[in-house]
Structures are given as C-alpha cells and as structure tokens.
Amino acid sequence: MNKIGIFYGTTTGKTQEIVESIALKLQNCELFDVSKAQKEDLAKFDNLILASSTYGDGELQSDWEDFATSLSEDDFIGKIVAIIGLGDQDLYSDTFCNSIGLLANLAKKATIIGQSKNENYEFTSTNALNGDEFMGLALDEDNQSDLSAKRIDSWIESIKDKFK
Numbered sequence: 001m002n003k004i005g006i007f008y009g010t011t012t013g014k015t016q017e018i019v020e021s022i023a024l025k026l027q028n029c030e031l032f033d034v035s036k037a038q039k040e041d042l043a044k045f046d047n048l049i050l051a052s053s054t055y056g057d058g059e060l061q062s063d064w065e066d067f068a069t070s071l072s073e074d075d076f077i078g079k080i081v082a083i084i085g086l087g088d089q090d091l092y093s094d095t096f097c098n099s100i101g102l103l104a105n106l107a108k109k110a111t112i113i114g115q116s117k118n119e120n121y122e123f124t125s126t127n128a129l130n131g132d133e134f135m136g137l138a139l140d141e142d143n144q145s146d147l148s149a150k151r152i153d154s155w156i157e158s159i160k161d162k163f164k
C-alpha cells in the first residue's frame, strides 16, 4: 500500500489529536496541517484522509476553507479519499459535522471510502449524511469523547484494506 496523506485543519487542537492517534494506528501516514500545506503536497498522494472540524454556520475549519480555495475538483481524480469530521451535536445540532459533507463535495471526483453508521448521535440536521450513513467518520469530542476510540477503531478496520 502507498503512503496515506492526512490533511487536517484544527482550531483548538482536537482534530489534530484525533488524526495523530489515527496515524499511529494506521501507520504509513504523513500528516499535514493545512495551514502550512500546498496543493502540491496533496497531489503527491493517491491515498488521502481529509479531516476538518466545523465552524461558523456549518462551515469548514478556517484553515481548511483557505486550503480548499487552492484546490479544484479535478485534483481528486483517481484518488482514494476518507473523511473525518469533528463537531458538537449539542450546541450545533443544526449543522452537526457539516465539514464531512463539504469535504465530500470537494472530493466528489475521488473514490470516497469510510462511510459510517449514524448510531448513537442526537442532532437535528447535517449535510454529512448520504441516506442513513455518514460520508465519513463523525466524531464529537465535546459530548461523546468516550465513544471516539471505538468509533475510530471500527472505522480504521473498514478503510485499511481499501487504499491503493
């Protein structure tokens, strides 16, 4: 399997902590904080994990927003992409983990892997679902950090053989 590039944006460090733990478990990963990354960094990988928390009114984390403007849909052609979103289903129940839907839209020309079940969450609305499933891994470190390890482990199991 080729190396996996993990591109993350974080404001208070929660997404960073999560992707660091995922990189340790998956191995063969290179981490990029998108506030310091270039489009050329992303181009080097066939295997990608895109990770962003949600801010504002259901928007991407601000560094991810900036990075996304440098990318085009065609940059994802031929790539395998898995998505991670962090959010707060209690305080931001109308836009829970919208970052997942935004990243899935950005990477829509890729093969997206790592869909996960909408189980044990309580929110009003999100753009992260396709049918019954999240289009990535939805984590809520603000209210359900106790569930994260299990969610992460089963997600890793579901994606690890799907990269190129």
Ligand SMILES: Cc1cc2nc3c(=O)[nH]c(=O)nc-3n(C[C@H](O)[C@H](O)[C@H](O)COP(=O)(O)O)c2cc1C
Binding pocket: 009, 010, 011, 012, 013, 014, 015, 016, 053, 054, 055, 056, 057, 058, 059, 061, 086, 087, 088, 089, 092, 095, 096, 097, 098, 141, 142
């Ligand atoms: C001002 C503000 C706006 C937020 N907006 C949303 C939101 O729309 N949807 C959501 O699910 N979470 C929202 N959150 C919660 C964050 O996404 C969550 O705390 C996340 O774990 C932060 O991760 P980070 O430290 O990696 O940036 C918001 C948090 C703040 C402070």
